[in-house]
Amino acid sequence: MGAIGGEDLVKWEKMQGATAREEKILVLVRLRPLSEKEVAASEVADWECINDTTILYRNTLREGSTFPTAYTFDKVFRGDCSTRQVYDEGAQQIALSVVNGINSSIFAYGQTSSGKTYTMNGITEFTVAEIFDYVHAHEERAFVVKFSAIEIYNEAVRDLLSTDNTPLRLLDDPERGTIIEKITEETLRDWNHLKELLSMCEAQRQIGETALNEKSSRSHQIIKLAIESSAREFLGKGNSTTLAASVNFVDLAGSERAAQALSAGMRLKEGCHINRSLLTLSTVIRKLSKGRNGHINYRDSKLTRILQPALGGNARTAIICTLSPARSHVEQTRNTLLFACCAKEVTTKAQVNVVMSDKALVKHLQKELARLESELRIPGPPSSACDYPALLRKKDLQIEKMDKEIRELKKQRDLAESRVEDLLRMVGKDNDSRQPSDNLNPKWNAGDVSDDEGSVSSGVADPYYMNGVRKFNNPHFDDRDGESSPEEVYGQILEKFRSDSCQSVEDPTGGTTEDTDDYCKEVRCIEMQESSRDKNSGSLALSTVENEVTSGDASLAGQEMISTPVNVDREGSQMQNGFAYGTFEQRLRDVQLTIDSIGSPYPEEQSRSLKLTRSWSCRENFTAGSSSPDKSEGTPPNWLEKSFPGRPEGFSGRKVPLLHYDSSARLSRNDSQSSLGSAVDELEGQTADEDITSVHTFVTGLKKMAKKLENDIQLVNGQDQETGEKFAKNVKDVGVDPMLELSETADWPLEFERRQRAIFELWQTCYISVVHRTYFFLLFKGDPTDSIYMEVELRRLSFLKETFSRGDQAVENGQALTLASSMKAIGRERVKLSKLMQKRFSAEERKRLFQKWGIALHSKRRRLQLANCLWSNTKDMNHITDSAAIVAKLVMFAEQGQALKGMFGLSFTPPKARRRSFGWKNSMASLI
Ligand SMILES: Nc1ncnc2c1ncn2[C@@H]1O[C@H](COP(=O)(O)OP(=O)(O)OP(=O)(O)O)[C@@H](O)[C@H]1O
Numbered sequence: 001m002g003a004i005g006g007e008d009l010v011k012w013e014k015m016q017g018a019t020a021r022e023e024k025i026l027v028l029v030r031l032r033p034l035s036e037k038e039v040a041a042s043e044v045a046d047w048e049c050i051n052d053t054t055i056l057y058r059n060t061l062r063e064g065s066t067f068p069t070a071y072t073f074d075k076v077f078r079g080d081c082s083t084r085q086v087y088d089e090g091a092q093q094i095a096l097s098v099v100n101g102i103n104s105s106i107f108a109y110g111q112t113s114s115g116k117t118y119t120m121n122g123i124t125e126f127t128v129a130e131i132f133d134y135v136h137a138h139e140e141r142a143f144v145v146k147f148s149a150i151e152i153y154n155e156a157v158r159d160l161l162s163t164d165n166t167p168l169r170l171l172d173d174p175e176r177g178t179i180i181e182k183i184t185e186e187t188l189r190d191w192n193h194l195k196e197l198l199s200m201c202e203a204q205r206q207i208g209e210t211a212l213n214e215k216s217s218r219s220h221q222i223i224k225l226a227i228e229s230s231a232r233e234f235l236g237k238g239n240s241t242t243l244a245a246s247v248n249f250v251d252l253a254g255s256e257r258a259a260q261a262l263s264a265g266m267r268l269k270e271g272c273h274i275n276r277s278l279l280t281l282s283t284v285i286r287k288l289s290k291g292r293n294g295h296i297n298y299r300d301s302k303l304t305r306i307l308q309p310a311l312g313g314n315a316r317t318a319i320i321c322t323l324s325p326a327r328s329h330v331e332q333t334r335n336t337l338l339f340a341c342c343a344k345e346v347t348t349k350a351q352v353n354v355v356m357s358d359k360a361l362v363k364h365l366q367k368e369l370a371r372l373e374s375e376l377r378i379p380g381p382p383s384s385a386c387d388y389p390a391l392l393r394k395k396d397l398q399i400e401k402m403d404k405e406i407r408e409l410k411k412q413r414d415l416a417e418s419r420v421e422d423l424l425r426m427v428g429k430d431n432d433s434r435q436p437s438d439n440l441n442p443k444w445n446a447g448d449v450s451d452d453e454g455s456v457s458s459g460v461a462d463p464y465y466m467n468g469v470r471k472f473n474n475p476h477f478d479d480r481d482g483e484s485s486p487e488e489v490y491g492q493i494l495e496k497f498r499s500d501s502c503q504s505v506e507d508p509t510g511g512t513t514e515d516t517d518d519y520c521k522e523v524r525c526i527e528m529q530e531s532s533r534d535k536n537s538g539s540l541a542l543s544t545v546e547n548e549v550t551s552g553d554a555s556l557a558g559q560e561m562i563s564t565p566v567n568v569d570r571e572g573s574q575m576q577n578g579f580a581y582g583t584f585e586q587r588l589r590d591v592q593l594t595i596d597s598i599g600s601p602y603p604e605e606q607s608r609s610l611k612l613t614r615s616w617s618c619r620e621n622f623t624a625g626s627s628s629p630d631k632s633e634g635t636p637p638n639w640l641e642k643s644f645p646g647r648p649e650g651f652s653g654r655k656v657p658l659l660h661y662d663s664s665a666r667l668s669r670n671d672s673q674s675s676l677g678s679a680v681d682e683l684e685g686q687t688a689d690e691d692i693t694s695v696h697t698f699v700t701g702l703k704k705m706a707k708k709l710e711n712d713i714q715l716v717n718g719q720d721q722e723t724g725e726k727f728a729k730n731v732k733d734v735g736v737d738p739m740l741e742l743s744e745t746a747d748w749p750l751e752f753e754r755r756q757r758a759i760f761e762l763w764q765t766c767y768i769s770v771v772h773r774t775y776f777f778l779l780f781k782g783d784p785t786d787s788i789y790m791e792v793e794l795r796r797l798s799f800l801k802e803t804f805s806r807g808d809q810a811v812e813n814g815q816a817l818t819l820a821s822s823m824k825a826i827g828r829e830r831v832k833l834s835k836l837m838q839k840r841f842s843a844e845e846r847k848r849l850f851q852k853w854g855i856a857l858h859s860k861r862r863r864l865q866l867a868n869c870l871w872s873n874t875k876d877m878n879h880i881t882d883s884a885a886i887v888a889k890l891v892m893f894a895e896q897g898q899a900l901k902g903m904f905g906l907s908f909t910p911p912k913a914r915r916r917s918f919g920w921k922n923s924m925a926s927l928i
Pocket residue numbers: 031032033035079110111112113114115116117118119216217218252253254322
């Protein structure tokens with residue numbers, strides 16, 4: 001496969017003009033050899049390419065014919081020419097214009113069996129490979145390549161990347177012309193990804209065609225690659241600019257259909273529709289070939305509407321006319337050549353499509369991000385009704401507002417810090433005879449005021465406080481005589497902080513946003529607990545403040561969350577005036593986290609995780625404060641690193657906690673095929689069915705991971721009881737166990753479905769093994785206590801997705817996993833599964849399966865086609881259920897499941913659990 005490089009590259013780039021220019025459609029003719037069938041039927045080849053540009057009709061018996069015998073085009077290719085040659089010497093220059101922001105289209109036109117698909121498959125493949133080479137050779141330019149595919153049949157447009165057969169609508173966009181509504185666009189990551197997409201298109205096409213019981217030559221197929229790239233060098237304007245263009249690969253229906261519409265019924269309708277598209281195309285080309293005078297009827301058919309820019313518009317266009325040399329097809333061949341003659345007179349005017357500056361691109365990407373986020377949040381099909389720009393604006397405003405609040409709160413905190421410090425010193429002076437409680441042990445390191453026993457020392461020589469009482473100049477504080485007692489002053493400060501902070505949290509416009517509401521509630525909740533405490537002992541209160549200042553500092557230094565009230569309660573301290581300085585820290589973190597969660601692609605997961613983080617932090621705080629020596633049992637601040645040794649630098653800022661993957665919990669690679677590395681690796685070279693990962697190992701791995709999470713939670717809950725009601729309340733308030741709590745509520749069925757859908761999407765995005773998906777799907781059917789396993793899965797997948805999206809590799813069980821390796825693994829897994837079909841299904845069953853899945857009974861590699869279809873649609877529950885049923889049968893899940901019952905008594909769940917299943921019902925029942 002020839003890549004563009006070196007001199008070629010320079011030459012080729014020069015070939016691409018950056019300015020608009022008129023040029024004729026490039027017309028190429030490809031003559032195929034006689035097929036075996038034609039040879040067997042003693043067909044004669046009547047056509048010959050006599051040089052690079054001329055094709056000649058050689059049938060001397062028909063010399064009297066009025067038709068011309070020689071036709072000249074930009075290039076003609078003989079029967080022995082390869083598709084590579086057709087590409088290199090013809091289509092390439094047109095197709096690759098797209099990387100320089102010039103739209104282009106390649107059509108294949110000809111009668112049935114003349115070689116259109118044969119040619120277009122090669123042309124598409126070579127183009128994409130070269131585009132990838134080009135992208136790699138130009139790393140300085142940021143490229144985004146998107147792939148989409150449609151089929152037009154009977155004037156209905158269908159998305160070949162989706163199993164949804166509902167026809168897509170064409171819409172008129174004032175800026176972009178005709179656009180296809182809700183078309184699936186997949187971002188291309190690499191060459192293998194494209195192959196996967198092409199095979200998906202092929203499978204969809206076959207499903208559609210089989211459903212119609214018709215042959216594919218009756219439909220038009222358009223594959224589109226849309227490319228966006230930054231380009232500084234071409235426009236020379238100094239500023240980087242974004243170019244956007246697309247290349248269409250159009251495989252038209254057999255052209256003879258246009259002339260054969262005189263049949264009845266369905267065929268008549270079909271003939272008319274094919275007529276409509278192909279005849280309109282012919283008319284458009286004919287009119288264009290005579291100049292642009294008068295009305296051009298692009299809108300008379302779907303095909304011409306969609307391809308309007310490519311036909312005489314802003315695009316470079318090549319038409320490859322494919323011919324059969326057989327004498328019996330002479331009329332069709334002539335028609336094709338006449339079409340080609342018209343086409344070579346058509347002029348297009350292509351220009352570089354500069355769409356936006358860097359700044360605009362960033363804006364665009366932000367919008368795209370917001371759209372994806374909301375798609376993930378809103379289950380079900382992407383809602384076109386959602387007002388994304390408005391959503392984006394709303395989020396921008398929220399972020400801005402919270403940024404402001406953070407700045408404000410930080411200021412307050414700094415001020416408070418210095419005042420509290422002042423106060424403490426002052427109180428230390430004033431109350432040097434007071435006996436602080438030993439058990440408070442504040443370990444306060446501010447200045448020289450703590451001693452080894454943790455009591456507040458008064459023996460500090462600080463001339464500023466020599467008089468024992470600090471004079472406050474701040475007008476916020478009541479300083480009528482400059483002689484307020486420390487307790488009074490402190491009370492005023494606290495009151496002031498309390499009112500200031502409440503003001504700063506409230507929406508200045510009088511209303512509150514949702515997010516603000518949330519953290520306000522949390523703050524209020526903490527405040528309420530605080531205010532319910534006894535209000536005495538200034539020195540105790542001050543000691544608590546000291547304690548919290550220390551905690552706050554620790555948290556700023558790296559801890560993610562501190563639950564101040566837990567510490568307060570545990571130590572039996574009480575707070576004067578019901579408001580702790582630590583609350584400021586808490587609120588700062590809350591605001592920060594709320595902002596983070598807005599930016600998260602999984603805001604709900606984020607907030608849930610956030611609560612968990614807090615609960616674990618509570619626990620850590622708790623254990624740190626307790627006498628338990630076993631601190632290793634707690635959640636260490638850097639436990640994420642421990643969990644994922646392959647985690648890249650800078651990950652510590654991540655807010656979603658992830659579960660440990662200890663070496664014994666071999667969920668992913670070896671046990672479950674979870675996934676990514678896929679156990680299929682291990683199947684290589686062995687008999688397939690013996691080696692598919694057993695459900696036992698899958699369950700063992702999953703159980704271990706879930707157990708760990710459960711233990712963490714139970715540990716906290718256990719301590720919860722020991723420490724009594726107050727602590728329980730605190731723990732509940734910070735959401736110690738949201739998963740199990742939620743699963744007990746009436747919302748759980750909905751939540752279950754939401755998570756299920758999120759997991760489906762993530763499986764697909766991360767190329768998770770279909771065997772793993774099947775085990776998981778069949779084992780977790782909505783029981784309330786399944787929530788913990790779903791949580792485990794969601795977190796693991798979210799981590800993988802994030803890692804992959806950064807282009808990083810994840811490490812599981814010492815194995816490096818990348819998106820590419822996962823894609824390869826799932827490909828191999830599908831091959832293995834396809835091999836098992838022969839063994840697990842009878843011939844009759846297989847036949848029924850192929851029919852059900854719309855795979856032609858005699859098509860090549862039909863078992864692999866079926867395997868490729870499995871788990872390919874994350875939105876259709878029937879599809880998922882059927883896929884799981886087939887995979888289950890292939891990997892003998894039912895038999896393994898029996899053993900599983902014995903092994904676990906299906907007791908992933910605590911004894912109190914009731915098995916309440918819904919959703920993924922009938923998964924086994926629908927087998928075959
Ligand atoms: N240039 C060629 N050299 C060798 N074989 C070819 C060539 N062109 C086509 N064929 C073979 O001819 C057969 C028909 O080709 P193909 O399916 O591409 O035709 P088509 O024009 O796309 O037909 P339809 O309109 O029915 O889709 C295939 O078996 C293909 O392998």
